[in-house]
Amino acid sequence: MRMPKSFLCVLLHAHLPYVRHPEIEDSLEERWLFEALTETYLPLLRMLEERARRNAPGRITISLSPTLLAMFEDPLLRRRYSFRLGRLVELAEREVARTRHDARFQPLAIHYRERFRESLAQFEDRYRRDVVSAFRALFESGQVRLITCGATHGYLPLMSLGAPSWRAQIGTAVRDTECGPVALGRDAESSRQVWSASEGYPGDSSYREYYRDQGFDLPIDEVREFLPSGGTRTHLGLKYYRITDRRTPHREPYEPARASARAREHAAHFLRERSAQAKAASDRLGQPALLLAPYDAELMGHWWYEGPEWLGHVLDEAARDPGIEAVDPIEAMDRIPRACEGRLHPSSWGEGGYSAVWLDSSNDWIYRHLNRAAERMQHLAQGRERYDALQARALAQAGRELLLAQASDWAFIMRTGTLVPYAVRRTELHLQRFGKLEEGVRSGRVDAVELAEFEELDPIFPALDAGLFA
Structure with missing residues (x-):
C-alpha cells in the first residue's frame, strides 16, 4: 500500500517592533517598516497573488505580529510610506539618467525604477494603501494560513510574573479568537539550507549583495535629500552588485536573470532534499512525516532579494512531487493519524536555542x-x-x-x-x-x-x- 504524502509546512514569521514617530518627519527607525514593505511584503504578496490567479496548489503560513499589523493600518505611516516610494522612483529615475553611458549598471538602474514603480502602483492603486486586506484576500483564496504571536512580541520565558503577563500578551493579540496551543519543532535541515552563513542558499555568488547599496556608494551630495532626517547614510534599496566571492571584497555587477535561474535551481534542490528526508522519516514512523520550515519573513526579499521567487518555485516543485505536499501546520496535524504529546520547555529561535540572546x-x-x-x-x-x-x-x-x-x-x-x-x-x-x-x-x-x-x-x-x- 502506498504511503500518503508527507507534509512540508513553510512558515514565515513577519514582525517588526512598533515604531511610530509623528514628531520626526523622516525617522531612520520608521524606515525599517518601509524597507520591509518594499523588499519583502509587497514582493511576497505579488508572488502569492500570481499563484492565486492560476489556482496553484500549495499553501504557506504567515505569522503577522500585532505590532506589524498596527503599523500596516496606521494612516500616518501609510502616507509616509507612499511618499517614500515616490521618492525611490525619483531616485531611480536619476540613476537611469546618471548611468546612461554605463552598459554595466544602467540595466540595473532601469530594473529598480520599474520595480519601485510596480510597488507604488501596487500599494496605491491596487491596495489603496490597505496591505492587511491584501493578506486577508490571500487567506480567503487558500494560498496562506494567517496566524499571529504575542501582542508586542514579548519574550514570554523571562516574564517572571507568569500567567498574567502571558495572558496580556497573548490575549491582546488574539482577542475574540478561539484557539488552542499546538507545538511543532522546526526541521533543522530545512533551516540549515536557507539560514546557514556557510551552506545556505542566500550566500550564493550569483545573488544580490545586500551590503553594497547606493546609499553608501554614491557621493553624499547625490543622495543627501533621500536620506532620513539628520542625513545618516543608510540603505536606499538600489544595490548594483552580486555576492561574487565572500572571501574577497571584490564584487561583480548583479545580473537579475542569472540570479533568477539560480533561485529556480535552488528551489528544485531544496524540494528534492525535503522529499527524500520526508520519505525516510515516514518509513521510520509508519505514517506521513511533517517537516516544519520556519523563517523570518524579512529573509525573503530584504536580506535575500531572490527569496520570494525561490519560495514560489519551491511551492511549484512541491505541487509536482509525488511524495510531499505544501500545506499549513493545522491542516497537516488534522491529517496525521497520531502525534506525540509532551511538556513544553522554554526555547527560542535564538542562538543556542534558549534565552541567551x-x-x-x-x-x-x-x-x-x-x-x-x-x-x-x-x-x-x-x-x-x-x-x-x-x-x-x-x-x-x-x-x-x-x-x-x-x-x-x-x-x-x-x-x-x-x-x-x-x-x-x-x-x-x-x-x-x-x-x-x-x-x-x-x-x-x-x-x-x-x-x-x-x-x-x-x-x-x-x-x-x-x-x-x-
Missing part, C-alpha cells in the same frame, strides 16, 4: 524594571472596577506602555549592538510613561492632557482589555 550582560538590567512594572500593573488592574472614566483610560494606556516596553526587540538590539541607544531609549521611555500613568491611577489624579498626548503618540491596541493584566 535576550538575557546577557548587555540587556539583563531591563528585567527587574519590566517585571516590577508587570506586578504594579496587575495590582492596578485588580482594582479596575473602582475607577472613574479617566482612570480607566489611564489604566488602558498604562497597559499599552507596559506591552511596548516588554517587546523582545529592545533586548535583542542591545545584544546585537545595533542602534543600542534607540533600544535603551524606547525601553526607558515606555517604563517612564507607565510610571506616570500608574501614579495617576493609584492616586486618582490623572493628568488628562498628558494622557491624551500618550494616547496620540502610541495609538496601538485601541480596544485593549486591562482586565487581562489582573
Whole structure:
C-alpha cells in the first residue's frame, strides 16, 4: 500500500517592533517598516497573488505580529510610506539618467525604477494603501494560513510574573479568537539550507549583495535629500552588485536573470532534499512525516532579494512531487493519524536555542524594571472596577506602555549592538510613561492632557482589555 504524502509546512514569521514617530518627519527607525514593505511584503504578496490567479496548489503560513499589523493600518505611516516610494522612483529615475553611458549598471538602474514603480502602483492603486486586506484576500483564496504571536512580541520565558503577563500578551493579540496551543519543532535541515552563513542558499555568488547599496556608494551630495532626517547614510534599496566571492571584497555587477535561474535551481534542490528526508522519516514512523520550515519573513526579499521567487518555485516543485505536499501546520496535524504529546520547555529561535540572546550582560538590567512594572500593573488592574472614566483610560494606556516596553526587540538590539541607544531609549521611555500613568491611577489624579498626548503618540491596541493584566 502506498504511503500518503508527507507534509512540508513553510512558515514565515513577519514582525517588526512598533515604531511610530509623528514628531520626526523622516525617522531612520520608521524606515525599517518601509524597507520591509518594499523588499519583502509587497514582493511576497505579488508572488502569492500570481499563484492565486492560476489556482496553484500549495499553501504557506504567515505569522503577522500585532505590532506589524498596527503599523500596516496606521494612516500616518501609510502616507509616509507612499511618499517614500515616490521618492525611490525619483531616485531611480536619476540613476537611469546618471548611468546612461554605463552598459554595466544602467540595466540595473532601469530594473529598480520599474520595480519601485510596480510597488507604488501596487500599494496605491491596487491596495489603496490597505496591505492587511491584501493578506486577508490571500487567506480567503487558500494560498496562506494567517496566524499571529504575542501582542508586542514579548519574550514570554523571562516574564517572571507568569500567567498574567502571558495572558496580556497573548490575549491582546488574539482577542475574540478561539484557539488552542499546538507545538511543532522546526526541521533543522530545512533551516540549515536557507539560514546557514556557510551552506545556505542566500550566500550564493550569483545573488544580490545586500551590503553594497547606493546609499553608501554614491557621493553624499547625490543622495543627501533621500536620506532620513539628520542625513545618516543608510540603505536606499538600489544595490548594483552580486555576492561574487565572500572571501574577497571584490564584487561583480548583479545580473537579475542569472540570479533568477539560480533561485529556480535552488528551489528544485531544496524540494528534492525535503522529499527524500520526508520519505525516510515516514518509513521510520509508519505514517506521513511533517517537516516544519520556519523563517523570518524579512529573509525573503530584504536580506535575500531572490527569496520570494525561490519560495514560489519551491511551492511549484512541491505541487509536482509525488511524495510531499505544501500545506499549513493545522491542516497537516488534522491529517496525521497520531502525534506525540509532551511538556513544553522554554526555547527560542535564538542562538543556542534558549534565552541567551535576550538575557546577557548587555540587556539583563531591563528585567527587574519590566517585571516590577508587570506586578504594579496587575495590582492596578485588580482594582479596575473602582475607577472613574479617566482612570480607566489611564489604566488602558498604562497597559499599552507596559506591552511596548516588554517587546523582545529592545533586548535583542542591545545584544546585537545595533542602534543600542534607540533600544535603551524606547525601553526607558515606555517604563517612564507607565510610571506616570500608574501614579495617576493609584492616586486618582490623572493628568488628562498628558494622557491624551500618550494616547496620540502610541495609538496601538485601541480596544485593549486591562482586565487581562489582573
